[in-house]
Amino acid sequence: MKSFKFKVHENNYHVTLLSHEGNTIELEVNGTKYEVQLQEEVKTTKTPTLVRSASKRPVEPLKVNPSSKKTKILAPIPGSILMVDVKVGDSVKVGDRLVQLEAMKMENNITSEKAGKITAVLVSVGQKVLQNEVMIELE
Template identity: 65%
Template sequence: MKNFTFKINENSYGVKIVSHEDNIVELEVNGTSYSVKMKEEVKTVKTPTLVRKPTSGAIEPLKINPSSSTTKIIAPIPGVILSINVKVGDMIKVGDTLLVLEAMKMENSITSEKSGKVSAINVKVGQQVLQSELMIELE
């Protein structure tokens, strides 16, 4: 099974473990066979199992308040603004691309979920944004 070399009081010993069952170990020390009964049974170590906590679900999309006169477009994830496709005063429709946000080396097109007029742009190209940071406001 395994070979070991021990040095005790300047003497070198070659130990070979031949077999191991329960608490009995058969071994050879410098070619002489020995049967050793261990005081306690050796406990086998189990490989740990990774247990993941179930996820709470997918990230919910931005909820639009229909009674509010303004709609706020917030960053769904942290990233860098690559391009802004609208200007203040532009009229937009549902599905129009407002800006492109790069996150984790992926380009994410942020689209409008509501028609309206762009009233404010709170970011600029190259700016880093955090999750839930206000980017664009619509009327």
């Protein structure tokens, strides 16, 4: 089958793979035949696995400046819009649900932290949003 040359601790080894069936491999090392058993079958993935390190700081809750005229409601995490409960011109008070966002198979209610009037709805049902993307503006 395949032949390999190895050098381990200044010793040269010529290895030839003779056969491979299931977890049994027959090979020849420097003219001596060996039959070895794999502990478990090695499976290779075609796509790489992306590993992201944990955030160094805790997630900060959305804070609104009560003195500002215009408030932007941002997506706290990436996800899909399940429901939009408001439209332009609606008046909302603190705690009213504005949008329902699905992220990581969880439904998240995005509520208003400031009373006001909706001036823009920038998302629609089924739309995917990224973290910190503006979803709604209110005055």
